[in-house]
């Protein structure tokens with residue numbers, strides 16, 4: 001099977017169009033807290049929205065201003081341009097700028113001249129406790145009935161378990177791929193690894209699983225990478241553009257690990273479930289999965305995860321990229337910088353925009369960093 | 378007594394921010410008493426609020442620092458002293474050099490784009506210059522992404538007992554139940570912290586005060602519906618934080634005086650604009666804490682008064698059945714939902730629109746200004762919706778003006794005044 005689709009980091013629409021051609025619905029999803037398992041169980045395709053390759057978000061900016069994050073603006077831009085071929089949008093209040101994608105798109109798409117579409121939003125708590133879990137469960141029950149209305153199919157516990165198992169299988173397979181990055185000479189660049197994870201956003205999970213299996217079956221034929229100068233780990237804001245990673249890798253770095261919400265963190269661990277409380281299990285999973293600092297009570301765990309992963313993957317340096325105006329990922333250095341210093345892991349802070357700007361400057365900084373940690377290593 | 382500028386001492390780290398604010402407002406009060414005793418009520422409240430925080434421990438009270446919407450009335454009922462953290466940046470903002478010190482320090486660790494309110498709150502702690510360590514810290518998951526980054530870091534640095542409240546995204550019945558449940562958990566937290574059970578009679582006293590101040594705040598806001606507006610724009614600034622401390626008895630005198638003054642001005646046929654009122658402006662975002670004098674300037678020079686700001690405006694919530702615990706807890710939850718800055722900005726834009734609709738329908742507004750604090754990115758991301766909404770429904774265009782309400786270095790008062798003035802004269806042209 002040709003698994004090259006896993007490395008296509010554009011936003012290919014064929015799988016989504018093929019799905020919709022069968023008369024089934026596909027909904028855009030912003031951020032990581034709308035459980036895909038629920039949409040899947042309703043026979044709806046969740047399409048995690050991204051903005052890879054958006055070079056001009058002028059219209060998005062008209063709506064969201066120059067003070068907003070360009071990732072969010074670019075997604076809105078793609079919606080305005082009709083770049084996505086979808087039946088609607090489901091948003092969670094991941095961060096407050098991502099949430100405004102919903103507000104703006106709802107306003108625009110409800111104008112009399114616009115094509116009507118489905119817009120829905122769920123509230124997701126920002127801390128994990130028995131009380132917040134109960135709240136989130138209620139939101140999920142509402143989501144289920146909305147999805148049932150959309151697809152006309154009943155979401156049963158059996159269907160949810162089937163969906164969980166499928167997503168768990170994709171999580172297991174991605175983990176296997178990521179394990180390969182621990183090797184002294186990995187067979188995947190960071191650019192390829194990120195592309196492989198990002199490609200999951202545009203296809204049914206079943207197709208993704210098949211492609212991953214084909215890739216893993218063929219992995220021994222890949223040539224190990226021996227010519228890198230430093231092993232890197234990538235953390236920070238929404239990063240859905242492997243080309244940005246490529247610029248740094250071209251300077252001799254090799255990304256072997258990440259804590260990106262479009263990367264490793266999106267897949268997380270497998271979901272454990274209690275057959276007598278499937279929705280409770282889904283709520284637990286999404287409230288406790290480490291994804292980003294939107295939760296107020298996960299900061300220590302997130303830092304611990306970063307440090308442990310850096311050690312496990314024998315990282316020489318950490319790249320912390322922050323999208324301009326992204327507050328969600330803006331405050332980790334209050335403690336993280338010191339924590340990394342303690343264990344002797346150098347840190348490179350980089351600001352960026354969604355579109356590839358200042359590539360020359362990025363190259364210079366990447367080169368200097370690689371050189372510095374290479375010497376230290 | 379001459380006004381003494383203590384900023385060099387706070388800049389050198391010799392004086393804490395608490396002492397700086399207290400001595401500054403005390404000397405402002407002394408100055409007012411000497412020069413214009415009629416204005417003392419404005420300073421009395423500030424002195425009472427700040428000094429009661431500074432002296433709380435001396436008076437045997439625990440200090441509870443809080444950020445965002447939390448059930449503050451209960452803090453009073455437990456005999457503790459709340460410290461509303463946003464008061465700190467608002468009080469430091471007019472002294473640009475001092476505010477900058479903490480903003481710059483915070484930016485060494487965080488994004489420059491973070492809201493300057495949060496930068497100051499975290500920056501002062503990084504400098505260890507609060508001058509007080511709270512006995513507990515309570516915060517909620519809103520108002521915004523900035524505060525959600527600042528507060529957990531502050532929690533870690535303070536390392537005192539902490540309680541957090543998750544504010545629901547939508548303000549519906551489910552959200553109300555959710556906040557009520559967390560309020561009950563907060564009562565348990567306070568009981569453990571203070572070692573005493575909640576004394577319902579004491580809470581009733583607190584509820585009475587809160588009802589009174591809420592009623593006065595609403596009446597003061599309603600006075601502004603009068604054309605011409607009797608109260609100056611600067612009072613919107615001072616009233617904005619009040620619902621957060623509504624159970625403080627010191628508020629009652631201040632608000633009664635404000636109401637009385639406003640009524641007197643109406644009775645005398647006077648107005649906030651000394652040369653006649655032309656423009657009735659709604660500011661639908663923050664206020665200019667760096668330079669409150671701008672409001673007086675606009676009133677004098679252009680006959681333009683800030684009638685109301687959409688983030689500071691609030692609807693009163695009253696305790697009705699004070700013996701019914703469930704009902705009181707629901708009111709506490711409702712108050713959190715309607716907390717200024719949260720009610721409109723921190724959820725789906727529909728609530729923001731509702732707030733604006735109320736102001737547009739009731740305050741005889743003829744100028745709309747999105748006075749946009751640059752740190753408040755989620756509100757900026759709703760500007761076009763709001764502008765279209767206002768234009769479609771009331772035919773009024775909106776001026777979107779970027780300012781930093783806390784960091785005076787971003788844009789000076791002259792530039793701000795000029796932008797508004799030009800807009801009034803060239804676009805609104807009444």
Ligand code: SF4
Nearest residue numbers: 069095237238326328
């Ligand atoms: S990059 Fe940051 S600001 Fe933008 S949507 Fe993601 S978390 Fe929000």
Ligand code: SF4
Nearest residue numbers: 492494520521752753
């Ligand atoms: S002004 Fe805006 S960004 Fe700043 S604390 Fe308030 S809501 Fe947050």
